[in-house]
Amino acid sequence: MAATEQQHERALEKFLDERPELRHELDNLNPLLAQAKGETAAQYRDERLHEAFEAEAERQGLFAWELTLKLTVDTPEDYETQRMEVHKEVAEMAGLDWLEYCELYGLSK
Incomplete structure (x- = not known):
């Protein structure tokens, strides 16, 4: 299952929390x-x-949705499980054989 919008928003907030200099820069952009x-x-x-x-x-070396998962799941195991589920969904939607998809994206089966 792909990351939800709510999950992505949490990931963005965590991303900013870990980068106070970026938050400062974004909070002080030139309105012009x-x-x-x-x-x-x-x-x-x-x-x-x-x-x-x-x-x-x-x-x-990640897709943005993978970074979203990485920043919002509880454990590395949860990350890998959810990441592979989404990749399987994408392969299926694209009509690609799973092994072919894994080779294409450098995934371990």
Whole structure:
């Protein structure tokens, strides 16, 4: 089962809690930058937060949903179990054989 929106919001909050410098930066963005993009300050801040989150996931070699799971589950075992469940769902939706999917994404079966 994929991460829920509520789970993702908790992950974003934890992500910011662990990075006070990023929180400070996001809380002090230039409102003119948001205006220039035709966005509210909150929309502009959210966009920057999601970019930072996705960049961190990529830095760790993860998809953003995997980082969401990693930040919100109780144990590493829970993370691996849920992560593999989602990958299996994705493989099934894509119509890929599980072994082929694992090879494609470098997963252990």
